Amino acid sequence: MRKSGILMHISSLPSKYGIGKMGKSAYDFVDFLVSAGVKCWQILPLSPTSYGDSPYQSFSVYAGNPYFIDFETLKREGLIKKSDYEDIKWQDNDHQVNYSIIYNNCFKVLRQAYKTYKRDISKRYKTFVEKNSSWLDDYALFMALKFKNNGKPWYEWDKKLAMRDSNALKKASEELEKETEFFKFIQYKFFRQWSNLKKYANDKGVEIIGDMPIYVSYDSVEAWVSPELFQFDKHKKPKDVAGCPPDDFAVTGQLWGNPLYDWEYHKKTGYKWWIDRLQFSASIYDIVRIDHFRGFESYYAVPYGDETAENGEWRKGPGAELFKAAEKALGKLNIIAEDLGFITEDVYKMLADVGYPGMKILQFAFGEDSTNEHLPHNFTSSNCIAYTGTHDNETLKGWVSSQSSDTLKYCMAYLGVKKKKDIPKNIIKQTWASVAQTAIAQMQDFLNSDASARMNTPSTLGNNWQFRTSEDDFTDKLAKRILKLNKMYNR
Template sequence: MLMRASGILMHISSLPNCYGIGKLGKEARSFADFLKSSGQRYWQILPISPTSYGDSPYQSFSVFAGNPYFIDFESLESEGLLKPSDYKKIKWGEDPCRVDYGLMYKKVFGVLKKAYAAFDGNTDKDYLSFMEKNAGWVKDYGLFMALKSAHGGRAWYEWEEPLKMFEYKAIADAREKYSDEISFWCFVQYEYSKQWGRLKQYANSLGIEIIGDIPIYVAYDSVEVWTKPRYFLLDENKTPVDVAGCPPDVFSVKGQLWGNPLYRWDVMETENFRWWIDRIRAAVQTYDVVRIDHFRGFESYYAIPYDREDAVVGEWRKGPDMKLFREVKKQLGNCRIIAEDLGFITPKVARLLKSSGFPGMKVLQFAFAPDGKSNYLPHNYKNSNNICYTGTHDNETAAGWVRSAGRKELKFCRDYLNVRRNKDIPWGMIRAAWASVSDTAIAQMQDFLELDSSARMNTPSTLGGNWQWRASEDMFTDGLAERIYGITKLYDRLGEQ
């Protein structure tokens, strides 16, 4: 990411349409067109894995699977797998600008099962090729989802002991008993893969590259932990010993208890980090650029005893550091990776980032302490090897930040951005990001639209009400595209366009 360029952060779920959640069809292509006309090089999204309890894309049933909610029904109709009446008569929610995940769970899979009933996998050569290419994960994922369905959605660690412990005979019997349901889930991933491939190809044809996002940890209720417990810090009953999170800080007095199982890095190292290599290989094949969340956890990570209700009690432990990324380079070459280096950054974490060569992140919403000494202020950037964001999916929208910031902070911000009114701060932040020395500048779509806190994507350490914001079609106007193009040209971020 060496040329000066810029992009927009908006998840697939936030795309507009009539079906309750963003899809991979024509609206996604229309947004790629908007990016092109706006002079943008990058479309950044959140993890596209299936969401589980809490609806977070950072807590998924699988690190390799795609989210079935994003499968475009109209594309399935064009393949002859659906009729209009199969999905157009369904009421997909009360508010077109909010995702109702409970409704998605109740309605989407019924439509996909109708498409599956019309599909003949035995004669589809592309399907057979997909199954062969993805044999390392897709059948286990299909089994996991089939068993989850058979158990009323319960987590794998609540199943009967032989299935919970992945005993050979129980698993063989389950593969036979639920063979059709397993095939359904494999079909879902095949259709998702096709549609994702078409969207990425279209975006790339416009000169748009997609920045994808992978969480550092995986969910406890995931196919990976169920089938490969040796890689995770579990006891003999497959119960976590310690779990992931962040210690208390100025943003959270009790810290953040994520609850994800921790890795057995010693075991992974004996296998030359094969599991991580496979994961990163899949990510760089799926996206053009990969953002790795919580990058500091590779240097050292915070471990919290499993039975705790918050993150106050915990300890830092040493991670794999550069050993992992030297192996990544050895096996995969120079991957295009962004390191999410936010949080408690020690000199050792800074050395890891420098040694990796990956660009880190600068977030302007963290920059405006009145003393003017923040490392997030653009004039304090020591080099251009970073991505300057107005805010991330975990931050307020820029307009929401204005409403929550203190008086002294706002005065310093107005002075720094050279704007007179608080209402001008969102676009002032965008200009500051685009004017910065950073190789890449990115803003949330909500910031270009000057939307308030109701459009915030996620509030960390809260459950419910997150990941729901959606755009409406009338937001992506020619006038807005021209305005974005104007500042992108002004600050020499058009790249090769």
């Protein structure tokens, strides 16, 4: 079935509290999607953000972001009063998230909710804790220790704790019992609110496309608890780290700094860690987009300590074997493969072997010639997802303002338009008109937002992940325009 989607993270939802939340505005957005005939809502990873505020650098692959917990829902449940959160200054700009303000205030409100709740820990809470104990116990202790250590990464903690000495861990668990319970409570409330929101969307015929980063952060509970998963030395330091080689977009490459997986170890375990992770992702999303999918065929390894990614090398990954093992254990998986970047014949073969749809990006289509694989006339199959741009791209309006005259000349000829200002809406039309099974645009592109609304500029720190919408953006007029587009192109 042909369908369409809108890409917008929870953080970008309208809110009086500095960042989007899983409350009324989230439900209103689902209603907006329904009225616009949109069947998919694509979000970024739901994980807690750490260094650089990126959802792709998280403390945990399982935990949910506390910032998204809706205060008004907690108030209705009798856990907090209006004065606990309404008297706080949550933002200094209506259109940008200020993560520092959120970090310094969000946990105060959640602690008040926990203080009220813990007097009567419910059966439902206990069931959640038991069901998720495989990751929740370690995560809660990790976060309690992190707060005790003023936010320092685990590898800067006391050496015995960093290396998980059993006596040190036992002592910390006893001392921080109340604090670890608080972090379990946060996750309970997060997943209660998320499951209710997802059910509402699904009941309305809207699927959630969630994002699963390929890598974990070095400062994560996984790196602290399970060093055997990674290419670490005996001191739990990475031997090499993840990145991308130099190209036209980044002349010294992209140095991500994430630990690399010990694929030999994962193979010996039958890829159990990955199967568990995929199973969890499939339980909280309807469709899972796997970031940097090409890294499963070959990954780029940069020596730990290098300041750029220029001295890296390509090494073989597990390929399709991992996903065949996962499908044998879990059944058919609903996955989108982010197959962007340096793509080789071996990557194309892996994609063909697993059968997952890859991605086509219209912003990448006009820089070369008529053979560019991202041009709609070159889509060889409907088994792909067409995007105007991803969270790493400029907004369409911003893209137009940054392109060369030759690129714009070709683009305008291809689209059949005579004015630059008409390019964005016609790129959306081309995306929707394509044979791709699903067509997706960033919310910013429907709003015709300029470059200031860009979600992320890769390889940069600061000014990313901040884009926010307001209630005024989601008009009946816009919903009707998108609905007309969906009807015109049978989506």
